[in-house]
Amino acid sequence: MHERSKLLADESIGKLLFKLSAPATVGMLVQALYNLVDTAFVGQALGENSIQAIGGISVAFPVMMIVMATALAIGIGGASMISRSLGERDMDRAENVMGNVLSMVLITSVLICVLGSIFITPVLQLFGATDTIMPYATDYLSIILYGSIFFMFALAMNNVVRSEGNANVAMYTMVISAIVNIILDPFFIFSSGYVEFTFFADKFGIVVQPLYVYGLGMGVKGAAIAxxxxxxxGALFLIWYFASGSSTLRFHTRNLRPRWDIMKESISIGMGPLARNASSSLVVIVLNNILIAYGGGDVAIAVFGVVNRLFMFTFMPMYGIVQGLQPIVGFNYGARNFSRVMDSVKLSMLVTSTMSVAGFMLLIIFPEQLFSIFTSDQQLISSGKYATRIMVLALPLVGFQVVGASLYQAIGKARPSFLLAMSRQLLFLIPLVLILPHFFHLTGVWMAFPLSDGLSFMLTLVMVLREFRALSVMGENAS
Known part of the structure; x- marks a missing residue:
């Protein structure tokens, strides 16, 4: 048995989860940080136009989420199959799956780039771009679309790397790309000259000396290029990893030939994360148009864009735990070690719930300071403070829900995975966003978030308890 497979089978759950999750969590945190920094630099560089610039990135971001959702659907579905194949010691099938993951990434990324470029204006209008936001959104998204092939490759293949238990490489990929982005941002976004990177320093009475930046002054376009x-x-680093022979899996050109059975199973398993991430884009369509209808305008759109970034920073560590959990669950489910599956899920739920509470405390105590990272506009800061403190009320429940949905992905049960992934956004949030503003106006939009989180938590609790009972029975039969 390969060394990594022995770890998945025999290492203590606590140590193994830490080994696999810590790198993923660090990588996800850094990834979320560079999304924050991207928007913060644009907001600081554009000054009096910061609301429109942040709004433009916020409107374009859901299109990136669709690209990400597609890549994750392919990558997570393939990773689940690879983990189970390694658990069953079927290396040939695992390598076949990896080849098909690559084929699907190449085909879909080209389609997204071409179709997205053709229909960029109506797509942005659909996502709620106003006349003042549209130029910034178009500048940003038109460049991002050309890089979609690299984005999708890195996301999908990172999941393949995790499926074989090599979490460090997946972390390095995200950290390297994040560092490159943060270094390049000031150069492409700001014009040459002295820049005061104050962010929220003035809120704490901190004196910050201006720094001289050699920059191209490209604004929103510069952020997209970086x-x-x-x-x-990140994509080049992964290519080097697989080409160097460091992976358990070997690439063979014959495995690029699409196999319908593999593609069908991979996509069906990946429909859960696809639904979750794509539904985020659908939420933006509904929510931005509701915000405009109820008089929120550019400010409310920018508020939601910033809160979305802050939520991502809070959720990313939980997804890091989940990414470390999935190969453990997938391998041991394939090896029919069901008690080990349940133990790893329980520990993960405890850890992510602790993270949820920490994120809740941070966002409810410091919303004003956090919004000051992105802008000095007092209207945007004040509106953001009010909205954030409503939207985070049920955040402590989210960690449990995230792990519950990932359990079904890892064991290859597509339907319950899809249901839990779509529950928060599609099943609960969108109907609440459509109903509550009729009674509470803009406040009703923000109220929809904690209510949907609570309902999704209850659904996840019922399904996970039922699955644990089934795993216990299978464990008794196996013994």
Missing amino acids: TVLAQTT
């Missing part, structure tokens, strides 16, 4: 170059760097 992002594409960063994603390309």
Whole structure:
């Protein structure tokens, strides 16, 4: 048995989860940080136009989420199959799956780039771009689309790397691309000259000396170029990893030939994360148009864009735990070690719930300071403070829900995975966003978030308890 497979089978759950999750969590945190920094630099550089610039990135971001959702659907579905194949010691099938993951990434990324470029204006209008936001959104998204192939490759293949238990490489990929993005951002976004990177320093009475920046002054376009170059760097690192022979899996050109059975199973398993991430984009369509209808305008759109970034920073560590959990669950489910599956899930739920509470405390105590990172506009800061403190009320429940949905992905049960992944956004949030503003106006939009989190938690609790009972029975039969 390969060394990594022995770890998945025999290492103590606590140590193994830490080994696999810590790198993923660090990588996800850094990834979320560079999304924050991207928007913060644009907001600081554009000054009096910061609301429109942040709004433009916020409107374009859901399109990136669709690209990400597609890549994750392919990568997570393939990773689940690879983990189970390694658990069953079927290396040939695992390598076949990896080849098909690559084929699907190449085909879908080209389609997204071409179709997205053709229909960029109506797509942005659909996502709620106003006349003042549209130029910034178009500048940003038109460049991002050209880099979609690198973005999708890095996301999908990172999941393949995790499926074989090599979490460190997956972390390095995200950290490298994030560092490149953060270094390039000031150069492409700001014009040459002295820049005061104050962010929220004035809120704490901190004196910050201006720094001289050699920059191209490209604003929103510069942010997009830096992002594409960063994603390309991450993709090149992964290509080097697989080409160097460091992976358990070997690449064979014959495995690029699409196999319908593999593609069908991979996509069906990946429909859960696809639904979750794509539904985020659908939420933006509904929510931005509701915000405009109820008089929120550019400010409310920018508020939601910033809160979305802050939520991502809070959720990313939980997804890091989940990414470490999935190969453990997938391998041991394939090896029919069901008690080990349940133990790893329980520990993960405890850890992510602790993270949820920490994120809740941070966002409810410091919303004003956090919004000051992105802008000095007092209207945007004040509106963001009010909205954030409503939206985070049920955040402590989210960690449990995230792990519950990932359990079904890891064991290859597509339907319950899809249901739990779509529950928060599609099943509960969108109907609440459509109903509550009729009674509470803009406040009703923000109220929809904690209510949907609570309902999704209850659904996840019922399904996970039922699955644990089934795993216990299978464990008794296996013994």
